[in-house]
Amino acid sequence: MSELYARTVAELSQELRAGSVSSVELTRLFLARTQQYQSELNAFITISADSALEQAARADERLRAGTAGPLTGVPIAHKDIFCTRGEKTSCGSRMLANFISPYDATVVERLRAAGAVMIGKTNMDEFAMGSSNENSFFGPVRNPWDLTRVPGGSSGGSAAAVAARLVPAATGTDTGGSIRQPAALCGVTGIKPTYGRVSRYGMIAFASSLDQGGVLAIDAEDAALLLAAMAGFDQRDSTSVELPVPPLHATLEQPLKGVKIGLLKEFFDEGLDRGIEQCIQTGLSVLQAQGAVVREVSLPNLPLSVPTYYVVAPAECSSNLARFDGVRYGYRCEQPLDLLDLYQRTRSEGFGAEVKRRIMVGTYVLSAGYYDAYYLRAQRVRALISADFERAFHEVDVLLGPTTPTTAFELGAKTSDPVTMYLNDIYTIGANLAGLPAMSIPCGFVDGLPAGMQLIGPHFSEASLLNIAHRYQRETDWHLRLPSRFT
Amino acid sequence: MSIKRSDIESIAHLARLALSEPEIPRYIDELSRILGLVEQLTRVDTSAVTPMAHPLPGQRQRLRADAVTETDQHQLYQRNAPQVSTGLYLVPRVIE
Amino acid sequence: MEWETVIGLEVHAQLATRSKIFSGSATAYGAAPNSQANLVDLAYPGVLPVLNGEAVRMAVKFGLAINARVARRSIFARKNYFYPDLPKGYQISQYELPLVAGGAVDIVLEDGSTRRIGVTRAHLEEDAGKSLHEGLAGLTGVDLNRAGTPLIEIVSEPHMRSAKEAVTYLKKIHTLVRYLGICDGNMQEGSFRCDANVSVRPRGADKFGTRTETKNLNSFRFAERAINYEIARQIELLESGGKVLQETRLYDADRGETRSMRSKEEANDYRYFPDPDLLPLEIDQMYIDAVAATLPELPDQKALRLMSEYALSGYDAGVLTASAELADYYEVVVRDLGGHAKLVAHTVTGDLASLLNREAVEIGDSRIRPAALARLLARVVDNTISGKIAKDVLEAMWQEGREADAIIEERGLRQISDDGALEQAIARVLVAHPGQLADYRAGKEKLFGFFVGQVMKATAGKANPARLNELLKQKLHA
Incomplete structure (x- = not known):
């Protein structure tokens, strides 16, 4: 058996219920690791030791009383985009650097109710805008596999924290790949559920029609455990879907015989790293060996995902971030001369460069004379992309391809040109545009850096994705590898 | 599609962002590149396509019952406020 | 030159729901500042709107009452602009697909004829908060209690030709929303208010002149005065060779004039787009029938x-x-x-x-x-x-x-109808005024009223007037 800190949520849950370890002990262990590696990784914005130990003590009472669920007493972390009552919720921004949320996000509330112990809030790209975690007001996060490289983004803190086993699992959000891309670059398992599966209430909005909360974990089983607790209808979110969540854990072991996998032709383009392609091919053979049937599928409009996204997401963001005006909460500039000055300086000083860039683009594409040419056209192309997916799912059960074109790149390598940075999300954005569930699972290493394999399924097929990922992970151990400096 | 200085200035004003002089050419360059990327969208014929504002088809708006569920919490909510007085949020004088 | 006035009104009626359109906060008027503004109304990070069904029902009721089309599918859109009383930096409204479109109301003109005024649309939206300026040492205070109160904005066709007609229409809409029980109509508290789009053109011209929009008309009297002021101003401007600017103006009730609101002018590019936090509002025939069944006599x-x-x-x-x-x-x-x-x-x-x-x-x-x-x-x-x-x-x-x-x-106010008592009173009056009696009998019949008045005075107004007339005539001609 591995060290306690390297165990999965499912394993820790067993230990807790067997009484071989208490939640307070586990919480101390993970708190200690979090604090120990904070200066190296910068994975956290807030470490809540006191409240974590209180929650752990309460979890231990539940464990003793026999009222514990599978997550009771398990330490986790939340991406700092989720509002946590009485705790700082910064969204990686100077704008909210001193913001104390008076309420819990639905995701936080549900995991709290399930007994999970929150040990802190993870670092992220400001307002979830970024693919490298270099856009945080609190400084970049580093990749545990190579501290000179980025962990991916925007949920880079959560991905790095799980990869280094500072926590066994963490929440994330995914607007264009923000769970899957850092999961791939850090060698962890990430799932973005179907749009509407996880409530967006209390999750600070970036692009409302694309944002979706999810999980970063060691493996698919843990992802299923957390997702089951987080997901489900919430009347406070009008876009939340009124459908029951199937028991995700119950179908993990189903055999893969006859499962039809579509290999996404458009993802195997000239931009794809040969090493990653090799990992995917090898991974595919693992699934074929279990009876899965593979065929190539083409989604001709999918290459337009990136331009579509970079109209829709900035448009929504420009409007969503208008509320940060220095009036009711958050940063306010010093000594405003008048109202215009208050708005302009508050926003210019409170937001970082990438956020401002996207607000500018979004304002532009919605402005008079450009709305039809950009926004409306993008929403039409979005419909085409969505229809491509729908057609594909008439033929296959799940689509498969790489999560990212390359492995983790060096800090600063892509900061000079926003477009180069945006192309990191080329394989992940499609699922967001169409609202589809998607996962990234570790599938090997290229020059010592993790590679991720992506699964995309039809709406509400989280159980199938988790099933395939779990069966794959029973045959492989990529997901259990740990960077040596964190052992 | 080329972005002009005046475009940048008017967008920045709409978005209530103050730009410093050196930022303006940078924004011209970056926005031009981003919009250049977006130009790809004109490659496909979308004339017969209905715009998709929402990722899940067939969903409709739910309606809430008309009930007051909130109590006065302004003191709690105003703890985050930069400047308040007698329950009011304060801003520089608004002239109409 | 003879000028013709063209007026269209945009009426904002606050819907009489208990809670707000997108949150569970109360909508009561006059509460302590910000005591009825919850996280949604304050646009806290992460919060989301949830639509109040009663606001929808009330808007549909209005649509049915003006024989409009109730859209089976309508869309909420964001109207983006910065203002301290608008916490989200956008107002949730309806733009391309409003809930109600294409209705009409009939108004009776001064000459007794009826004119049909078209209602282009009526859409659901949220009200903004209030800015207060007094006693704050050069600062503005923001109270968001009103933010998120449901409104219907009722947009008329430019069918009115005078301030009087406009006010008649406004009163008609006011009557209607109160009949329907969807708005308390209190103009002083701002529950019912309007903006007037006014333009003038040479009589017989087929194109409209440039219009101005006058805001903040919160009484019938102000609406009439403001529109008349605006008509006179525009005609004077045009006759002296000037041009009407398309602009937003504010009615200043103290001075009785309208003035340009430059603050609203600078950049009204509202960047409307469908609100991704809300789904299409879909309404079926069953719903419409159920609402129709609740319509009162109009x-x-x-x-x-x-x-x-x-x-x-x-x-x-x-x-x-x-x-x-x-x-x-x-x-x-x-x-x-x-x-x-x-x-x-x-x-x-x-x-x-x-x-x-x-x-x-x-x-x-x-x-x-x-x-x-x-x-x-x-x-x-x-x-x-x-x-x-x-x-x-x-x-x-x-x-x-x-x-x-x-x-x-x-008070002994019973009428005296008893002939005996009336005759006595008449006799006393005739005796007391011999000169007038002589004049009357000489042909000065106007004095009849004088005698009626005197008897009434003597009986403290209680004389039955019809009987008094008869008896008085008999006595005078006796």
Whole structure:
């Protein structure tokens, strides 16, 4: 058996219920690791030791009383985009650097109710805008596999924290790949559920029609455990879907015989790293060996995902971030001369460069004379992309391809040109545009850096994705590898 | 599609962002590149396509019952406020 | 040159829901600042709107009442602009697909003719908060209690041709929303307010002139004055060779003039787009039928019924149906009195109306309840008192809160119809005024009124006027 800190949520849950370890002990262990590696990784914005130990003590009472669920007493972390009552919720921004949320996000509330112990809030790209975690007001996060490289983004803190086993699992959000891309670059398992599966209430909005909360974990089983607790209808979110969540854990072991996998032709383009392609091919053979049937599928409009996204997401963001005006909460500039000055300086000083860039683009594409040419056209192309997916799912059960074109790149390598940075999300954005569930699972290493394999399924097929990922992970151990400096 | 200085200035004003002089050419360059990327969208014929504002088809708006569920919490909510007085949020004088 | 005025109105009516359109905060007027603003109303990070079904029902009710199309599918859109009373930096409204479109109301013009005013659309949206400037040492205070109160914005076609017509239309809409019970119509509290789009053009021209939008018209009187001011201003401008600027103007009630609101002008590029936090609002026929079943009798229907049922004039019927409460009051009095519809109409629209007006009380809050008024009028009908005395009794009833009969008895106001008593009084008056009597008999018949007045004075106004006339004539010609 591995060290306690390297165990999965499912394993820790067993230990807790067997009484071989208490939640307070586990919480101390993970708190200690979090604090120990904070200066190296910068994975956290807030470490809540006191409240974590209180929650752990309460979890231990539940464990003793026999009222514990599978997550009771398990330490986790939340991406700092989720509002946590009485705790700082910064969204990686100077704008909210001193913001104390008076309420819990639905995701936080549900995991709290399930007994999970929150040990802190993870670092992220400001307002979830970024693919490298270099856009945080609190400084970049580093990749545990190579501290000179980025962990991916925007949920880079959560991905790095799980990869280094500072926590066994963490929440994330995914607007264009923000769970899957850092999961791939850090060698962890990430799932973005179907749009509407996880409530967006209390999750600070970036692009409302694309944002979706999810999980970063060691493996698919843990992802299923957390997702089951987080997901489900919430009347406070009008876009939340009124459908029951199937028991995700119950179908993990189903055999893969006859499962039809579509290999996404458009993802195997000239931009794809040969090493990653090799990992995917090898991974595919693992699934074929279990009876899965593979065929190539083409989604001709999918290459337009990136331009579509970079109209829709900035448009929504420009409007969503208008509320940060220095009036009711958050940063306010010093000594405003008048109202215009208050708005302009508050926003210019409170937001970082990438956020401002996207607000500018979004304002532009919605402005008079450009709305039809950009926004409306993008929403039409979005419909085409969505229809491509729908057609594909008439033929296959799940689509498969790489999560990212390359492995983790060096800090600063892509900061000079926003477009180069945006192309990191080329394989992940499609699922967001169409609202589809998607996962990234570790599938090997290229020059010592993790590679991720992506699964995309039809709406509400989280159980199938988790099933395939779990069966794959029973045959492989990529997901259990740990960077040596964190052992 | 080329972005002009005046475009940048008017967008920045709409978005209530103050730009410093050196930022303006940078924004011209970056926005031009981003919009250049977006130009790809004109490659496909979308004339017969209905715009998709929402990722899940067939969903409709739910309606809430008309009930007051909130109590006065302004003191709690105003703890985050930069400047308040007698329950009011304060801003520089608004002239109409 | 002869000018023609073209007016269209945008009416904002606050819907009388208990809670806000997108949150569970109360909508009551006059609460302590920000005590009715929750996280959604304050646009806290991460919060989301959830639509109040009652606001939808009320808007649909309005749509049905003006024979408009109720959209099976309507879309909420964001109207983006920065203002301290707009916490999200956008207002949730409806833009391309409003809930209600293509209705009309009929208004009666001064000459008695009817004109149909088209209603282009009525859409659901949220109200903004309020900015306060007093006593804050050069700062502005923001109260967000009103933010998120549901509104329908009712946009008319440019079908009105004078300020009077515009006000008649405005009153009609005001009457309608109160009949429907969807808006309390309180203009002082801002529950019902309007913006006026005004332009002028040479009579006979087929193109509209450049229009201005005058905001903040929160009384009928101000609306009329502001529109008239704006018409005069535009004509003067054009006749002196100037041009009307398309702009937003504010009515300053203290100065009685409109002035340009440059703050609103600088950049009204609202960047509307569908609100991704809200889904399409879909309404089916069953829903519409259910709402239709709750529609009350509407003002026009009620006026027609009153005209046929009580043989009232169009004018009286129009006045009595200005509010459902007034019409109800009227009908109860007629019922209790067992008829005499015209007498009741006369009293309710006359003496009672001026009393209510003087005391600034709505009919629903009248201290004189319909049954009490019916008992008073019964004394007129049975000749116990005259109509003139009835007015005094009405006043006393209002002041003292007592029954008509008690007041009549206590003050001895019963009418004198007894011939003997009247004859005695007449005789005394004739004796006392021999000069006038001689003049009358010499042909100065105008003096008849003088003698009536004197007898009335002598009887403290209690003489039965009809009998007095008859007896006086006999005595004068005797």
